[in-house]
Amino acid sequence: IKCGKFLKESCRKEDIISRWGGDEFAILLPKTADQVAIDLITRIQECCRNNDNDRDNITLSLSLGASTKTDIKKDINSILKEAEENMYKNKFLTTANISNNIIDSLQIALWEKSHESKDDLDRVKKLALKLGRELKLPEGELDKLGILSAIHDIGKVAVLENILEKKVNLSEKDWKILKRHSEIGYSIAKSSNKLAPVAEAIMAHHEWWNGNGYPYNLKGEEIPIISRIFAVVDAYDAMLNDRPFKKAISKDKAIEELKKLSEIQFDPCVVNFFIKVIS
Structure with missing residues (x-):
C-alpha cells in the first residue's frame, strides 16, 4: 500500500501504474524520453527517503529499472524485459546497502521498544x-x-x-x-x-x-x-x-x-x- 502510494505521488497524471506480479509494479510512461524516465526513478527513490516516517522505523526500499521504446517496430514485451533486466542489475548493485540500511532501521526500532x-x-x-x-x-x-x-x-x-x-x-x-x-x-x-x-x-x-x-x-x-x-x-x-x-x-x-x-x-x-x- 505504501509503495503504491509513493509511486502515485511521484508519477505524472498521464502515467499508467499497474501491479506486475506479487510484489512488482510496472509503469507505462507515454511519450517519455530516457532522461525523463531516469528522473522519475530518482523522484520515486527520494519520495521513499523523504516519507520514511513509519512508526516502526523500518525503511522502505525499492529496486527500479527503465527501458524506452525508440523504434516503432520494437515489441512491447522486449521493452518490459529490458526494464526488468535493468531493475535486477540495480538490485544486485544496491542489495548490500539496502540490507545494511534495514539492519540500522531495525536497531533504532529496538532501542525505542527496549x-x-x-x-x-x-x-x-x-x-x-x-x-x-x-x-x-x-x-x-x-x-x-x-x-x-x-x-x-x-x-x-x-x-x-x-x-x-x-x-x-x-x-x-x-x-x-x-x-x-x-x-x-x-x-x-x-x-x-x-x-x-x-x-x-x-x-x-x-x-x-x-x-x-x-x-x-x-x-x-x-x-x-x-x-x-x-x-x-x-x-x-x-x-x-x-x-x-x-x-x-x-x-x-x-x-x-x-x-x-x-x-x-x-x-x-x-x-x-x-x-x-x-x-
Whole structure:
C-alpha cells in the first residue's frame, strides 16, 4: 500500500501504474524520453527517503529499472524485459546497502521498544573489546565482538513490546516467545553481508557453559568465544545498572555473582580474565 502510494505521488497524471506480479509494479510512461524516465526513478527513490516516517522505523526500499521504446517496430514485451533486466542489475548493485540500511532501521526500532540505549550498548562494547584484547583475540575476532556487542538482541524487534517491558516473571508462553529472539536475530544477521559473520554468535549468546542455555543447549567450547566473552560482560553490566525489573548491585557483589556462575553459566577462563580487567 505504501509503495503504491509513493509511486502515485511521484508519477505524472498521464502515467499508467499497474501491479506486475506479487510484489512488482510496472509503469507505462507515454511519450517519455530516457532522461525523463531516469528522473522519475530518482523522484520515486527520494519520495521513499523523504516519507520514511513509519512508526516502526523500518525503511522502505525499492529496486527500479527503465527501458524506452525508440523504434516503432520494437515489441512491447522486449521493452518490459529490458526494464526488468535493468531493475535486477540495480538490485544486485544496491542489495548490500539496502540490507545494511534495514539492519540500522531495525536497531533504532529496538532501542525505542527496549530498556537499552545506544549508550548502554557502547559501554558494553568498550568493556567487551578490552576483555577480548586481554584474551589476545585476533583483530578479526575483535571486530566481530564489537558487532555482536552492538546488535546481539536485534531479534527482539520481533517480540511484542509488552513482553519486553514486563516487570514481573514471564509466563511460560511469553518466555518461549522471548527466547526465540536469538534465532530470529540469527536469521536477520544472515540476510546482511555486514552481519553474517556474527550470525552464529548472535544465536549462541544465551548459551551456558554447562549446556543449560538456549536455543540449542551448546556447552563449553561449542559456544563461539565471542559469545562467551559477551555473555560475561553483558551480565556484569546488567548487574551494575538499574533495569525495569531489577535494581543495580555493587561491583563487589557483581564479581561474586560471576564467580558463583563460573563453570555453570560462564566460561571460567573468561571470568578469571574479566575480573583481572576490571580490578
